[in-house]
Amino acid sequence: MHYYGTVWNYKGLLAAAADKSVDHPKDAYFAMQNIFSIFDDSLTRIPDFASTASTTVARRVFGYRKSGTGKTVATVWLSGSVPSDSNALTPVTLTVGPADFTDPVWVDIRDGSIRSIPPAQWARDGDTYTFTLIPLYDSPVLIADRSAIPLATPQEEWKRDYFPVPQHDDATVTGLTADPDRDGVINLLEYALASDPLQSGTGSLPVISVVPSPPSLPPAFFSPRPPRPHLPRRGHVRPLRPALGNHRHQPRDGRPTRHRPRRRDHSARSHPLSPPPRHHSLMPVTQK
Numbered sequence: 001m002h003y004y005g006t007v008w009n010y011k012g013l014l015a016a017a018a019d020k021s022v023d024h025p026k027d028a029y030f031a032m033q034n035i036f037s038i039f040d041d042s043l044t045r046i047p048d049f050a051s052t053a054s055t056t057v058a059r060r061v062f063g064y065r066k067s068g069t070g071k072t073v074a075t076v077w078l079s080g081s082v083p084s085d086s087n088a089l090t091p092v093t094l095t096v097g098p099a100d101f102t103d104p105v106w107v108d109i110r111d112g113s114i115r116s117i118p119p120a121q122w123a124r125d126g127d128t129y130t131f132t133l134i135p136l137y138d139s140p141v142l143i144a145d146r147s148a149i150p151l152a153t154p155q156e157e158w159k160r161d162y163f164p165v166p167q168h169d170d171a172t173v174t175g176l177t178a179d180p181d182r183d184g185v186i187n188l189l190e191y192a193l194a195s196d197p198l199q200s201g202t203g204s205l206p207v208i209s210v211v212p213s214p215p216s217l218p219p220a221f222f223s224p225r226p227p228r229p230h231l232p233r234r235g236h237v238r239p240l241r242p243a244l245g246n247h248r249h250q251p252r253d254g255r256p257t258r259h260r261p262r263r264r265d266h267s268a269r270s271h272p273l274s275p276p277p278r279h280h281s282l283m284p285v286t287q288k
Contacts, residue, residue: 025165027110034112037150038142042067046098049074054093059136063099071145072099075109078138089135096143097128106134107142107149114149158191162198 013032017023049063051074058080064073074096104122106115121132131143142149152160159174167173173180176188183200190197193205 029165030112031110034107034109038073038107038144038148039064043073043148046072048098049096051076051094051096053095055090055136057090059092061094061096063096065100066145066148069145069147070100071148072096072101073142073144073148074099075140075142076134076136077140078136081138083138087137087139089137091133092136093130093132094134094136094143095128095130097126099127099129101129101143101145103146104129104131104143105146105149107144108139109141110139114151116146117143155191162196 013026013029015023015026043064043066046063046065049061051059051061053059055078057078060075060077060079062075064075065071066073076094078090101122101124104117106117107113117131117134121134123130134143135141159168163174172178174187176191177186179186181196181198181200183202185193185195185202185205187197189195189205195203
């Protein structure tokens with residue numbers, strides 16, 4: 001944002017271009033989507049929620065109860081200093097309660113990544129739960145029961161990979177029967193064949209060849225290009241692992257990323273999670 005007679009103001013949800021048009025949504029834009037996807041009137045604050053941790057660094061911890069199920073959503077972040085551009089994570093052993101978890105997951109509110117917490121890394125003692133080596137930093141993360149977290153479908157993930165945010169709810173562009181590149185292949189086929197809906201061409205369509213002999217053999221179907229990497233199943237999340245490694249989502253070659261910006265310091269964030277080919281993000285909030 002640029003105020004008249006002043007310098008640029010870099011706060012806000014959208015980054016502006018030099019001509020004062022919107023250049024791209026910031027990380028904060030997607031973080032707000034993630035927050036609104038989870039925190040609604042179905043969550044109530046747990047007033048006597050308490051915590052202890054293996055670190056002396058100041059932290060903030062709050063607990064919420066999901067109506068209907070009673071499951072817990074806990075928010076945690078390190079609050080000992082002013083937030084920085086570093087994404088470095090600190091593994092912390094955290095004990096919280098009173099709580100109720102059946103299938104706990106770790107959620108990064110900033111980028112929407114979700115990881116399961118293996119049984120070896122959490123234990124229950126009555127209504128108190130201890131989580132071992134949970135990654136924390138100066139941005140809020142959640143320790144939540146998976147039933148309280150809305151997960152995006154593979155098709156929604158595919159839509160986010162190819163289309164900028166303003167087009168996500170435009171059925172004429174991203175609808176299943178739309179054909180934004182006008183090559184005669186609708187989005188449903190582009191999705192099923194793992195092809196680019198914005199690049200014109202029918203090279204990804206299957207080729208039918210009829211085998212003349214013996215006559216009892218059925219037609220054979222061949223794909224002229226290898227399929228894209230595995231798309232995650234709905235509700236599937238990756239496990240936490242003790243090995244350190246960088247898991248930041250990297251764009252595929254040639255894929256524009258202006259609509260999914262990241263914080264400036266990519267190399268500083270180490271994550272005790274294995275680097276998967278893809279990861280779930282939270283279900284986006286769309287205006288009806």
